[in-house]
Amino acid sequence: xxxxxxxxxxxxxxxxxxxxxxxxxxxxxxxxxxxxxxxxxxxxxxxxxxxxxxxxxxxxxxxxxxxxxxxxxxxxxxxxxxxxxxxxxxxxxxxxxxxxxxxxxxxxxxxxxxxxxxxxxxxxxxxxxxxxxxxxxxxxxxxxxxxxxxxxxxxxxxxxxxxxxxxxxxxxxxxxxxxxxxxxxxxxxxxxxxxxxxxxxxxxxxxxxxxxxxxxxxxxxxxxxxxxxxxxxxxxxxxxxxxxxxxxxxxxxxxxxxxxxxxxxxxxxxxxxxxxxxxxxxxxxxxxxxxxxxxxxxxxxxxxxxxxxxxxxx
Numbered sequence: 110x111x112x113x114x115x116x117x118x119x120x121x122x123x124x125x126x127x128x129x130x131x132x133x134x135x136x137x138x139x140x141x142x143x144x145x146x147x148x149x150x151x152x153x154x155x156x157x158x159x160x161x162x163x164x165x166x167x168x169x170x171x172x173x174x175x176x177x178x179x180x181x182x183x184x185x186x187x188x189x190x191x192x193x194x195x196x197x198x199x200x201x202x203x204x205x206x207x208x209x210x211x212x213x214x215x216x217x218x219x220x221x222x223x224x225x226x227x228x229x230x231x232x233x234x235x236x237x238x239x240x241x242x243x244x245x246x247x248x249x250x251x252x253x254x255x256x257x258x259x260x261x262x263x264x265x266x267x268x269x270x271x272x273x274x275x276x277x278x279x280x281x282x283x284x285x286x287x288x289x290x291x292x293x294x295x296x297x298x299x300x301x302x303x304x305x306x307x308x309x310x311x312x313x314x315x316x317x318x319x320x321x322x323x324x325x326x327x328x329x330x331x332x333x334x335x336x337x338x339x340x341x342x343x344x345x346x347x348x349x350x351x352x353x354x355x356x357x358x359x360x361x362x363x364x365x366x367x368x369x370x371x372x373x374x375x376x377x378x379x380x381x382x383x384x385x386x387x388x389x390x391x392x393x394x395x396x397x398x399x400x401x402x403x404x405x406x407x408x409x410x411x412x413x414x415x416x417x418x419x420x421x422x423x
Contacts, residue, residue: 110142111207111383111417114197115410117147117221118212120174121186122391123401125155128212130403132164133409139414141165143205148194150175158399168355171196177243179397185194194229198236201382206414207421208383209233210295212406213391227259231375233384243277244378245284246361246388247412248369251345252289252352253361254281254378265357266304269301274322278354282330285352287375287423288383288416294351297341298323301356305335319356371404374412381418385409 115131118124132140138391144167145152151174156163174189194214200206211229222227226232234242245254256277257268278296285294296389298319299305309316316333323334334354336344342364345353365373366388373388376379387405394399 110138111414111421113143113208113210113410113417114200115143115145115210116190116193116197117145117152118130118193118211119190119391120148120151120172120177120181120214121179121182121396122213122215122393123213123396124298124391125151125179126159126187126397126399126401127406128152128245129163130157130159132166132225134407135410139353140164143167143410144169144200146197148172148177148189149176151177153399154179155257158397159401161194161370168362170195174312178375180393180395181244182215182391182393184217184218184221187215187220187222187224190214190414191219191224194317196233197241202237206382207417208385210406210413212386212412213387213389215391215393229384229386230258233377233380234251237380237382239379239381240384241280242377243280243283243377244388245376246365247289247376248365248373250368251342251350252285253365254278254352255358255361256354256356256396258358260358262357262359266301267316268358269314271318271321271325274298274319274354275325275327278319278322278330278332280329281352281354282327284330284378286329290419296327296330296332296354297336297345297348298332299341299356299360300335302340305337310359336387344420346361346376371402371408374405374406374409376412376416383420384414387418
């Protein structure tokens with residue numbers, strides 16, 4: 110069975126409590142394959158807030174977060190979240206782990222602690238030597254991948270390229286087939302502009318960049334587009350497409366969070382190992398109160414096991 114690392118994220122956020130809840134949902138065999146990267150203090154306090162005890166699980170105390178208080182983010186909590194992540198990624202890079210599940214970090218506090226990356230995805234790509242990665246959100250009703258990630262909206266048009274879209278669509282098709290078991294995925298590529306540019310009247314990216322990428326297709330998949338954005342997500346939710354390629358962060362995230370906030374899982378494509386995470390943030394405002402819903406984290410952990418097992422069978 111696969112070995113999975115699990116980072117607890119910012120210890121001042123909901124990461125410790127959703128970690129506890131996710132671990133409690135595992136059977137003994139799976140639990141024995143998990144290594145948690147965090148600090149015992151936040152985990153034990155999180156367990157107490159859930160009126161339970163900390164599961165018997167391997168724990169590597171990798172950061173200065175032992176005394177961090179839930180709901181009180183600080184530079185120290187940011188340092189701890191980075192330390193947990195760095196330790197876990199090093200274990201992935203050395204082959205000790207087959208997959209990694211990451212609880213949410215605060216980009217603000219991580220950056221104040223010296224974190225030089227926009228998010229988990231970019232650090233993982235650099236540390237694991239992945240030339241191209243993509244963010245996929247796997248839900249129960251739809252799957253979405255992003256053509257651009259953590260960039261200002263004003264920069265998106267200049268960052269979209271035909272070659273980049275072809276590569277992202279290829280990674281997406283491979284993940285849908287290999288990791289999610291969809292034999293011949295139907296992929297829709299969403300336009301950038303309103304009405305998918307209206308034949309060039311509302312922007313030319315669809316004609317000049319997106320359409321050539323669609324024409325190139327992807328191995329083992331049916332690719333169509335450019336699709337009118339507002340209708341495309343409705344069609345995907347109704348089952349017309351197995352996955353959509355969105356052009357920018359919020360174009361893809363708003364519908365997936367609206368429809369599948371508790372069920373969607375963030376998956377990093379293009380890495381040599383599996384990486385998943387819940388599709389939400391640190392939620393400092395409810396941390397330590399036992400209010401955080403753990404379903405997305407539970408799904409992220411279970412999906413990591415499933416993806417590792419599918420890859421091992423190939």
